[in-house]
Every structure is written in C-alpha cells, then in structure tokens.
Amino acid sequence: MFIFTLRRLLTAIPTLLLISLVIFLLLELAPGDPMANQPLTIPPDVREKMREALGLGEPVHVRYWKWLVQFVWVEPLYLFDSAFGTSFAEGEQRIVSWQFRSPVFDTIWQRMPQTLWVVGMAYVVGVLIALPIGIISAYRQYSWFDQVGTFISMIGFSVPTFFTGVLLIVIFSVELGWFPSIYDTTLVVNSWDTFVQQVRQMAMPVFVLALFNAAQISRFMRASMLDNLNQDYVRTARAKGMRERTVVLVHVLRNSLIPVVTVIALGVPQVFGGAIITEQVFKVNGLGQLLITAIYANDLPMVQTLSVIFAVLIVLFNLIADILYGLLDPRIRYD
C-alpha cells in the first residue's frame, strides 16, 4: 500500500505539471488585458512600464517558470517560515495578485474559512441526509418513501442552484424575512447571539448546496444498496438467523458503502473549490467568489494559482479514494 501510494504520488507530478502548463497557456490565449481597468488617461508609455512591472514583458516560458518556482518552492518556504518562525524564504518574490497587490496565498488564506464553513457544512449535511434516505429508499424500493425521495432527488439534480438560491431568497428573506439574504463575513462569533446570527446566515446557502449534494449521493447510496440487497450472502445472513437490522446495517450497508465512500471522497475537492454560483448568489466571499472576481479583473496569477490548487486537490482526493477502496474492500490489494 505504501509503495502504491508513493508510486501514485510520483506519477501525479508530471500530471500536475502538465495541468499547470495547460492552464497557463489557456490564460495566455484568453482575451483580456490586466490594464483594462486602469483609467484611459494613463499615457501609453506609462502603461507599458506598468505592464513590465507586472512581469508581462518577459516571454511566456520565463513567466511560467517563474510562477512554477514561486508556487512549488517559495510559497511552501513561506508557509514553513510562518509555521516555525524561521527565515528561509527571506527576500524571495511571492506570487502577487494583480488586483490586490498582495500575496495570492494570503488572500486565499483569508477566504478559506467562509468556503469551508458554508460549502463544507453543506457537504456534511448533504451526506448525512443522503445516506439514510438512500438506505431506506433501497430497502423499501418503490414504496411511498422511495417515490418521494426519488422525486426530491430529481428536483435537487435538475434545478440549478442559482434558481433554488434565488427562490429561497425571495421566499425566506424578502417575503418572510426569516434569514438574511447576504452573508456577513465580518461577523465575529463570540456570543450566543452572534452564533445564532451565523447559523441564520448560513442556513440558506447550506440548504441549497446540501440539497444538490444529497440528491447525488442518495442516488448512489440507493443504487449500491439495491445491488447488494439481492446478493446471495444476504440470504446467507438471513439463514443464519441474524436480526433484520444486522442483515441490513452490517452485511448490506458495509458492502454498499464501498463505492459510495469513494464518490464522497471524490466530491471533497469541490468543497474547497467553493460553489462558485451559490457563493455568488448569497454573497459569501469564499474561494469560488474569489476565482470569479479574479477572472473578471484579469488577475492572472490568482486565477492560475487557484486553478492549480484545485487540480492538486482533485488528484489528491482521487488517490485518497483509491486508497479508501483498498482499505474497505479486502479483495482489492495494491501491491
């Protein structure tokens, strides 16, 4: 297993290098000028100097190489320094955002908590409601519960989040006034009242995203349970005289969870990626919103860095899903 993990990590390196290069070249090809937001009154020669100051005067391969060195060497060194109080990275140039004029990673670090709280919580809630729904739907296939569950999943699947989000805002913020429609990032939770306020402002975005996640995962869970419910070993368990609860929760569920756990693991990078649209609708200034505004502002270092971080997370969680598969299913051994 260790060798397998190591081999997979090593093969991930060229993959990620290629992905970062492709992203870099795509951004290079994209129309849009980082200077576009500057006033038109700036004379052309000054404008040219500003471009050079941003590093845009260098050829493509030099700029890619510089970014790469900063990403894989300088930034980790800075992280190390701030963690252990050393000063290895002193004097090295960090990746700087063009719109904020501050290091990209500092901004990401600021935005991370909002995304993790809202999107992460939505994922946890989604999984927690999806699993029991999937289990019961499969066990009572074609019952009323199953039909209603299927209907709601189809809604969750097919209605986009920008629609459910706005719908919720209209109903619960505008009409009923129960929840705020805008997420207040500056809120500091230090008392019961602020905690309640935090819960209230999280409620709607979490609900919208949880519905979407739960719709997917509950379908996976149901299908996987149905696969296993008719297996011979389930009949064996019944013939042993096990309680029905043991049969379903120990024999069927544990075998059914194998594919579902990997699906859940593969969904985790999306949490870090943020839910771009939902964050936009509820004005949660998380990573998704950061990416969108960076694209609007032609903030290439920010877009590049965020995209590559997402790619790293996806590759990493693919590996984690594979390892989980090996741990959960004794028939699969990686050596």
Place this chain on the structure above:
Amino acid sequence: MLDAPNSGKKLVEVQGLKMHFPIYAGLFKTRVGEVKAVDGVSFHIYERETLGLVGESGCGKSTCGRAILRLYEPTDGSIRIDGEEIAKAGPDRLRQMRPTMQMVFQDPQASLNPRMTVAGIIGEPLDEHAKLSKREKLERIYELMDAVGLNRNFANRYPHEFSGGQRQRIGIARALALNPKFIVCDEPIAALDVSIQAQVVNLLEDLQEQFGLTYLFISHDLSMVRHIADRVAVMYLGQIAELAPRDPLYETPLHPYTQALLSAVPEPDPREETRRTRILLKGDVPSPSNPPRGCNFCTRCPQVMDICSREEPEFREVQPGRYVACHLYNETTTTAGQTAASEAQSA
C-alpha cells in the same frame, strides 16, 4: 448409507407447499398472474435420512428448498420441522428456530460476505444465538474448521482467497455452527469441478454420520444423488412426479418423466452405453406461469392418455413407500396405507 437406520421419526413434514411469485405488468403494474414455482408439494424426511430432490433446471427445486427454510414466504401449505410449524411462524420465533435448520448454498462465492473473514462468517451465528466468551467462540470456530477439513491458519482470511471447494467447506462449517438437525443442501456441488465434488459429498456424508444430520439434497446430478440419497424425489414443473427409495427408483422408475430423466444418465461402460436407449422428450417445459391443464407433464409425456389433459393425477402411494403422480398407476391403489413399516425394508 445404504442401510441407514430409519428411526421412523419424521423430522421434516411438508404438506401442500405452494410458492407462487406474482407477475406485475402494464402501465400501473397490476398483478397479471403468478409463476407457480412450487405448486403443491408434499413429502416428509425421516431423521438422519437424506432425501434427494432432483429435476431439471427451473423445475422449482431450489425454490422448494428455500421456501422450506422460510427464506421465501410460502404462498400456502404447512411445513413442520422437528414438530414446529414454521410456515406461519412470526419473525422472532422464526429467528429462534434458525439454529435447527440451516442451508448450504449453491454458489460458494456469492453466498459468503466478501468483507468478512472466515472466522467472522463462521462465528457470526454464534454471536447471535449462543452466549460464548471470546475464547470459547474461537475454540468452536477452530473445531468447525477442523470438522470440515480447513486449516486453522485460514481463520483470518477472506473468502476470495480460497478455491471453490474450500469456500464450500466454509459454507458447510457456517451451516454447522449452531448444531442444526436439518440442512438443506441447495446444489452444493453444482459450482465445483468434478474432483472436488466427490470430496464435498464425502464430507457431507461424514458429517451426517458424525452429527446425526438430516439432509434435503437438491441436485440435478442424478449419479451424485444416487450416491448420497436414501430416498429420492423427482420434481417436474413445481410438483413432485415421483418419490421413492433410491434403489427401486433407479432400477424401476414408474413415472414416465423419471424414466426419461434416468435414461439420460450416461453409462460408464462403453458397451452398455451403446445399448442404452434414451427416451427423448419432445418440446419444451411449459411456462410455470401457465402450466397445462390436468397432469403438468401431459404435453411431453410419451405415454400420454386422454385423461391426462383433463384431470390432475393424485400424488399417491402405489407401492409401499413409493409415491407417484401419474394416471398410469390409477388401478394399483390397493397397497396404499401400510406405509412406514414396509418402507424401512425397501430403503
């Protein structure tokens, strides 16, 4: 095995067992009919006896075996095992009775939970039905593994690491864990290759001797049934065509279907083999959702008569211990009645 003492005590009694599976079709999934997988089967099994249940694929053998253990909900009929009526027993009562009756399944790969170790599989029924300490339980698991000829070192391995024969031994050890009296062997050797089949059948016979087990041995392998069974029931299309002690059945089959079935068994001696005459049945087995009127074999029977398509033949005792459902033997009803005593002699 041949002269297995017939204690005379009936351990299993099945009366008019019916297992119908509904067919739903159409836009609103209404019930349009039913597959009569088992349609009125009656027999009994004496203690320490092996009853072979043979028949072609799809005739309802396995369904019958599963329904007897209430792994299906039987549509109708009565099943008494060791004096207890189980056809109508509630779920809790049924669960408490599971230790008495166990099953060895056909597919040794699929019937074992792939995520449990051998010790887990064999030991699980003990957790549920017996109060044993951890050490006693392990001791019992080792005991069972010894009994079925599995190396004790394999206790922590998973089913996929074993060969087919070894997996079937795990299945047998699992069935034995609770000291059952009655075991349904549902084609336990069908998924094994021939060299392993003999091992497993011999193991089953040894265990029967050792633990005083009673078997219902379901198989389509007629020579294997001849080897292991004391009495044999022949099934066709959800019903028993003929039930008789083994030797008379194989020597002088009464029912035309049994005759046809036995004529298909190849002869090891090539000179005999060339002289063997096969009775070839024409046509296909009718659908169990729509069995023919009268005798359900009348569509293919070489000796079909007028009455066959009109009246259903009664399953009656035509000679002591020999039951047959066929109009050919309508006149020979005289011997019925003096059953069990003479049955012991013929067995």
